[in-house]
Amino acid sequence: MIEVKGLSHQFKIGKKGKETIIPVLEGINLKVDYGEIVTVVGRSGSGKSTLLNLISGYIQPTEGEIFIDDHNVTSFNESKWADFRLHNLGFIFQSFQLILSMTAFENVELALTLKGVHEKERKTQTEKLFKKVGLEKFMDHYPSELSGGQQQRVSIARALILNPPIILADEPTGSLDSDTEDELLDFIKQLNHEMGITFLIITHDEKVAKIGDRIIEIVDGALVEEEYAS
Amino acid sequence: MRFKDQFKFVRQNMKKNKTRIFMTVLATAMGCAFLIVLASVGFGLQKSIVEEITQDRLMTEIQVHGKENEENAGITMDDITYFEGLDHVKAVTRRQMVDQQGEFRVGEFRAEGNAVVVDFPSETKAGFELSEGRLPEADNEVVIGHDFAESLAKWNGKETAPLNEDGTVKEEFKYKGKLIGETLNLGVKQYEGEEEKSKTFDVKIVGIGKKPTKDWEWDPNIYISEKVLSEIEAFTGTPNGTVITPNLPAEERDLMEQRKDRFYSQVSIYADDVENVKTISETIKDKKYFAYSVVDEMEQINTVFLIVKSGLIFIGTIAIIIASIGIYNTMTMAVTERAPDIGIMKAIGANPSTIKRIFLIESSYIGLLGAIFGTIVAYLITLGVNWLLPIILSNAFGEPIPGDFKFSHIPLSLPLICIGICLVVTILSGLRPARRATKVDVLKAMRREV
Structure with missing residues (x-):
C-alpha cells in the first residue's frame, strides 16, 4: 500500500547562495500494508514529521521514491498530487487544522465540495458521518465553540468523508487531555477494525505508539528499529 | 469543484x-x-x-443639384430616365416651380404663392404624405400645402388691407371652410408686346399636404401635375411658364424663347435602402452630377x-x-x-x-x-x-x-x-x-x- 524506497531529504536554510544544508532523513525504507496501523516514533527533530510530509506530498524528497497503491507519487506534479490526496488520503493534524470561519458541518463537507458532489448528497453524507463521530448536535458550531476533543473528531470526520483507504495522522493526540486521548485512540482502532482503514501515525507519545501493529523509531533521520506490537 | x-x-x-x-x-x-x-x-x-x-430629411434621399462641365447644367428628363435606370433606385422625384408668382383664388378668397410641379407617381413611391384627402388621379386635380388655407384672404376689392404686420391674415378675412373638393382658380400671365394677358386654369383640390416637421416651416404652395404645367406653358409660350416682360433685354428674351427643354430644379433620388445610398451617390458623382446626401454628411x-x-x-x-x-x-x-x-x-x-x-x-x-x-x-x-x-x-x-x-x-x-x-x-x-x-x-x- 505505502512503500518508501531509499528516501532522503535535506533542508536548505539561510540566504540564497549562502545556504546551509541540513540532512533530515537518509535512506529510509518503509512498507505499510493494507489494514495496518503503523506508528512512527522519535524525538523532536528526528525527522518523523518530515517523513509524513513527504508521504503526504507537501514537500518533495531529495532522493528516493514513494509508492502509494503502486503509484509512484514522487513523479506527481502539484495538480496531480491534489487529486490523489483528495481521493486516496485522509489527514489528521495535531492542531486539527479546521477552517475557523466555517462551521463544523462546512469543514467536513469541504472535501465533498472540492470533489464536486451535489449539495443534497453532501448534506446526507456529512450528517451521517457526524452521527458516527457523535457530534450531530454540534454541526452548526464554529471550531472556536468546540472543545479540543470535539475539534479533533470533526477533523477525523473530515478525513473520513471521502472513505479514503489511508489516513495519515501527525500527533493526533498532541492537543488533547488524557481522557480524550483514550477516546480518540479507541475510535482509531474501531475505524481500523470495522472499515479496514490503514493508519500511519506520527507520535512521540508512548501510549499512542502502542496502538500500532508495528512501531517504527526514527533516530537522527534514520530508521533504526522496528518493533512489532505484542 | x-x-x-x-x-x-x-x-x-x-x-x-x-x-x-x-x-x-x-x-x-x-x-x-x-x-x-x-x-x-x-x-x-x-x-x-x-x-x-x-x-425632416430622409436618409435614403440623394439630392441632385446639376451637372458639371456641361453646356446645359440643369437636370432634364434624359437625366431623370438615367437615374431611374440605376440599381437600387426606388424613386426619382423632380420638382420645378412655375416661373412666375401665381394668383390663386378659391371663391372670393385669394392668395399668392408658388405652384410646384410634381410627378405624383414618383412622389408617392418616395413617400409623399397627406394630412387629408388623396393624391391627384386626374390631370386637373391638385394638392395644396398644409398652410395654404392660412394664406387665403377674403378680397372685397377695397383698399382695406387683409394682412397683419407679420404677414398673417387678419382673423375677419380668414378662410374658415373646407378646401377639399373646392375649385381653385390658378391665374397666370404673359406679355404680348407691351400688353399683359392673363388666363385662369381651374383645378380641383383633392388633398392637403402633411404638416412640415419643423415648427418654423410654412407650406402655402400648391402642387400641380406636369399636364397642368404643359397647359400653362402653351399659354405663356415659354418653358416653366416664364414671363417675358417688355423691359427684358433682347439677348435674354432670345435665349428664353429659344429654350425648349424643361429644367427640374429639385431632383431627389431615393434609394431602396440606406446601405445603397453611398453606392448610388458615388455612381452619379462619377458621371459629373452634383449630388448630396445626408449620409455623406453623417459619415x-x-x-x-x-x-x-x-x-x-x-x-x-x-x-x-x-x-x-x-x-x-x-x-x-x-x-x-x-x-x-x-x-x-x-x-x-x-x-x-x-x-x-x-x-x-x-x-x-x-x-x-x-x-x-x-x-x-x-x-x-x-x-x-x-x-x-x-x-x-x-x-x-x-x-x-x-x-x-x-x-x-x-x-x-x-x-x-x-x-x-x-x-x-x-x-x-x-x-x-x-x-x-x-x-x-x-x-x-x-x-x-x-
Missing part, C-alpha cells in the same frame, strides 16, 4: 470583509460611472446633432464623433484602471488573510487551479458589482444632466435650448462596453493575487507562517 459552490464560497469570503469589499466596489463603481458619463456626453451630442441634421460627423468617443472612453478607462489598483490591493490582502485556509484546502486536496479560479471569480465579481452600480449611477447622472443643464444654460445665456436636445445619452452598447472593460481590468488585477494563492506553501500556511 462546481461553479455554483465556488461562487457560494466567494460570497461567504466576501461577507467576512464587508467594509473593504464595499469600498472596493465603490471605487470601481465610481470609475465605471465616470467612464459612462464621460462617453455619454459624446454619444448625447452626436445623437442631438445627427437628429438635427436628419430631421464625416460620425468619424469625428468616433474619435471623440474613443478618446472619452480611453480617459474613462484610466479611471477604471485606477480603481483596479484597489481591487489588486483587496485581493492581495484577501490572499494573505486567507493563507491558512488556502493551506488547509490544499492539504486535503484542493487543486491549485480551483483556488486560482475562486480568487478570479472574487475579483471579477467585485468588478461586475462595481460596473452594475456604476451604470445605475451613470443613468441617474445622465437624467439629472439632461434635466438641469438646459435650465442652467438657458438662464445663463438667455437663449432657450431645444427641448429634445440631449447633452448626455447612454446607448445600450456603452454599459456593455464598460462592463466588458471593467471585467477585463478586474480579472487582470486579480490574476497576480490569484497566482500567489496557488503558490501558498501548505506547511507554512498551516503553521500560520504566511
